[in-house]
Amino acid sequence: MLIADKEKFAATLSEMADKLSTLPLEETILVGIQRRGVYLAQRLAKLIEEKTGKKIGLGILDITFYRDDLSMIAMRPVVRSTDLPEDINDKMIVLVDDVLYTGRTIRAALDALADNGRAKMIKLAVMVDRGLRELPIQADYVGLSVETKSEEKISVKTEELDGEDLVEVIKE
Numbered sequence: 001m002l003i004a005d006k007e008k009f010a011a012t013l014s015e016m017a018d019k020l021s022t023l024p025l026e027e028t029i030l031v032g033i034q035r036r037g038v039y040l041a042q043r044l045a046k047l048i049e050e051k052t053g054k055k056i057g058l059g060i061l062d063i064t065f066y067r068d069d070l071s072m073i074a075m076r077p078v079v080r081s082t083d084l085p086e087d088i089n090d091k092m093i094v095l096v097d098d099v100l101y102t103g104r105t106i107r108a109a110l111d112a113l114a115d116n117g118r119a120k121m122i123k124l125a126v127m128v129d130r131g132l133r134e135l136p137i138q139a140d141y142v143g144l145s146v147e148t149k150s151e152e153k154i155s156v157k158t159e160e161l162d163g164e165d166l167v168e169v170i171k172e
Helices: 006-020 036-054 102-116
Strands: 002-004 030-033 057-061 092-100 121-129 141-145 152-157 166-170
Touching: 002 006, 006 036, 006 121, 006 141, 006 166, 030 036, 030 102, 036 057, 036 092, 036 121, 057 102, 057 121, 092 152, 102 121, 121 152
Parallel strands: 030 057, 030 092, 092 121, 121 141
Antiparallel strands: 002 166, 152 166
16 A cells, blocks of 8 residues: 655655754754665755755664664674764764664664764654554654554665655555
8 A cells, every 4th residue: 555655755755854954953963774764864964955055964874783683684684884973972863764663673773873972862753653662762753654553564665775765555
């Protein structure tokens, strides 16, 4: 079931950028969680700059070795890059991801960030909040809220990785 086509996807990102633009941009870093969170963070940074004329810090975070299910996902997990500004101490970090589900990815991201410094504050921005949390984690900035069942999956596709922008619910 289609939740967001290309136009709604773009409008949702624009609304998220409007909200993020109210933050103190000179001390804020958007940190995209590998993979699709990276592309969403890059787009949000571009939109924020277009809307405000101000650049916002940008980083990339790989959480592979911080996952609590690492031994269950693969014998040789794919590790991607982490690229954070040299100093995240006393900065406001906005973690960016595509889907918030159980909360475990965000817990892993918090652990990974802590190994890189002590942020002043950490916020969370997600394209889709699908509910069904296993950990007490909530997003501060939500593009779309979609009620789902555990047997369903949310698929967020980005132009950069998948050749199209869309959000859909898939029954497994």
